[in-house]
Amino acid sequence: MTKQEMFDRLSAILQETFDIDADRIKPESRLYEDLDIDSIDAVDLIVKLKPIAGKRLQPDAFKSVRTLQDVVDALYGLMNDPAV
């Protein structure tokens, strides 16, 4: 899966689960400050991302995530890392 496809999936989740307008969803959007995703939402988001990655996701992998681009990068890194 390419990073663009991942971003599109992420965008769909944000709209369906958290009712976020499509025009606010940009790679540089910050989860907490711009999109009002709190810690409870973050747990939900990781659960929803699991089927995309196809493996268990440790919340720790998303600790340093700030923007949507960071989410995609973290996810991409996990999927293409055979050690995880």
Add this chain to the structure above:
Amino acid sequence: MLRLAYFPLLQLLVRQREAQTRKARLAVHYTFKLFIELMRVLGILRYEIRGIEKLQRPGLLILANHPTLIDVVFLISLVPDADCVVKASLARNPFTRGPVRATNYICNDSGAGLIEDCIASIQTGHNLIIFPEGTRTPVNGPMKLQRGAANIATRGPCNITPVTIRCEPLSLTKGLPWWKVPPRRMQFTIEVKDDIAVQPFLDQSQNEPALAARQLTDYLHNYFSTENQAHAGA
């Protein structure tokens, strides 16, 4: 007194954790009741409580607005088996550690597990008191609600028992030192309202709790803001 004598005694004499918790919470309940009565007898405040019978049920999620420093004292004085969320630093502070541990109040350091801890407490039959604003209402500027309380309701799922608190003249607010006393005696009006059902919010959002929690938070914001407005006008 409680800290030095009662709680250590309780720990020695009552072995069972659940019984210990219940007795400790009851002690806090009566102490706060005493405090409120003392304040009334001393002429510092007067109060009127409406709908208190609605609190005589187990397993409630009690949500209230938060105008003053002593809102929680009032609410715990009305609810014998009250549970609440306390700042984790209070469980480490040597002055507050004893009561916080003995009452087994929920600490807010468990991260995402906090919501589950809160739901578990309600399902055990405790009455959980939460101020959805997370801090006292700012005197100037709009009220802002956190979504945690609504998430407890939508994920429980459990209905909400709303309580509105009004203090006239407004005192003991955020940013005001507690020793700045108001010109007149404080008059507290505390009203326990009818439950707010959570199911309609879950239906509206196709059982997506995060989405339902957002809609419920908006609803509560409107609910408590209008209450405040109505009071301001009265």
